[in-house]
Amino acid sequence: MKLRILAAALAYAAASYAQAALTADQVKTFTLDNGMKFIVLESSSIPNATMYTYFKVGSRNEAPGITGLSHFFEHMMFNGSKHYGPKMFDRTMEANGGSNNAYTNSDVTVYQDWFPASSLETIFKLEGDRIGHLSIDPKMVDSERGVVLSERSTGLENSNVRMLMQDLDSVAFVAHPYAIPTIGWESDIKAWTQKDLENYFRTYYAPNNAVSVIVGDVKADEVKKLATKYLGSIPKRAAPPAVRTVEPEQKGERRLFVAKPSATSANLIVAYKVPERASADTYALDVLQSVLAEGKTSRLYKALVETQLATSVGANSSDGFDPGLLYIMTVAAAGIEPARIEKAMLEAIDKVVKEGVSEAELQKVKNSRLLGIYRLQETINGKAQLLGNYEVFNGDYRKAFDAPAAYEKLTTADIQAAAAKYLKKSQRTIGVLAAKED
Secondary structure, three states: OHHHHHHHHHHHHHHHHHOOOOOHHHEEEEEOOOOOEEEEEEOOOOOEEEEEEEEOOOHHHOOOOOOOHHHHHHHHOOOOEOOOOOOHHHHHHHHOOOEEEEEEOOOOEEEEEEEEHHHHHHHHHHHHHHHHHEOOOHHHHHHHHHHHHHHHHHHHHHOHHHHHHHHHHHHHOOOOHHHOOOOOOHHHHHHOOHHHHHHHHHHHOOHHHEEEEEEEOOOHHHHHHHHHHHHOOOOOOOOOOOOOOOOOOOOOOEEEEEEOOOOOOOEEEEEEEEOOOOOOOHHHHHHHHHHHHOOOOOHHHHHHHOOOOEEEEEEEEOOOOOOEEEEEEEEEOOOOOHHHHHHHHHHHHHHHHHHOOOHHHHHHHHHHHHHHHHHHOOOHHHHHHHHHHHHHHOOOHHHHHHHHHHHHOOOHHHHHHHHHHHOOHHHEEEEEEEOOOO
């Protein structure tokens, strides 16, 4: 009964949002002569704007010896260029009322700027300078190398799930570079050469390897004028080398154990091979992930947390250009052995494979997903994220507007079929982190 009431409430909210939803014809695009694409959405709800610039480079593009370079350049892009010295990017932006952030994953490096619309030209000056004329000063390289090494050691020490996921990826993938941790391997971080850095930047930070999304109180014509002025002269380069490695089919369950003496409770991840983000199965898998591990009505919450076997459950998928993983994670309650929680976890997953999901479960998740899409459109930041992710990972920002219908048409049979297709023993890798083995 509670599930049906929640589904009805979500449906009402989603329908309300849908009436004011963004439409594809509101979006404008242009591409500079050097191949850099811009997506612009004029939105005057507040006198601000946001700019997301996606470079199609991540740990997927690395190889032994240069792992971690994608993430390293996320740091270096704030450490000096032709007209702005180290740290001046942040200071100049802040002086103009703006702020910024950036992130790197296996597939992309993304730079995010938030600023008053009146500072648009300053933002283009800053971006054009660092993209076209980044300084790779050896002193700054050594300084940031130390920062990244510290970030790596501290992150692994402080996060059990991060440590387990890093090792699990290296077992789940035997050929594909998705086995490489985004932050890189310690020995590589210590050994990068100046030539490595210069070649990597020249190869991947080309304008024709980037997409920029600008949303806010701007005019598309003005954006194009400024983009041409400050970015148009940056030369187009040869396309980066394609990632040619295809992960061979996994033909049996893989397992690993990570010993961490300081761990007070066991962590468990069950990861299944799933297709790339652009796959037609992504929507069904997204719903399946939610049914299994999202919220207090999810199957695994009921099976593990409500029975006091675990303190938390969760799931996420590695959206990417190539087939990746669906991670299903849990932290055991004090005194619960990993084998016991694994048994309960796999039983709950197998039950979905064999019996499927209910109409109420499906409708609740559908409504939640629709609500999430419409809520993203409430802010200029959410709109930029939505348009950019679909453009980069699905090949066209317009596909974002197909998502509501794609969720709506899913049936319980579709969800069960996806579960049967992907949640197979032969396609999973199970990782356990604990203080000691059973």
